[in-house]
Amino acid sequence: MQLITILGIAVAIAGVAFALQNNVPVTVTFLLWRFDSSLAMVLLLALAVGAIIVALVSTPRALRQQWLLSRQRSEIAALKATEAELEKKLSTVERQNKTGSSTRG
DSSP states (O other), X not given: OHHHHXXXXXXXXHHHHHHHHOOOEEEEEETTEEEEEEHHHXXXXXXXXXXXXXXXXXXXXXXXXHHHHHHHHXXXXXXXXXXXXXXXXXXXXXXXXXXXXXXXX
């Protein structure tokens, strides 16, 4: 937990240093939209938009994997229950077999 806190503080310090060093005003024009801000803000905004796009693209795959994992876990549980039931039946049959062979002999 302390390592995560230290890493968070280091990233925050790096972000502040980045913003202080890149405070040049820039104009971003895209189609009919125009945005005036500092270079740091534009770059951080582009980074945030990229992170959102990655999250949106990777979410369906992650959900599919979780669904598959859940399905496999329930299937394993059912197979273990079946195994336990079969082992119980086997021990019962073996017990009956032993008592049947001892009474014959």
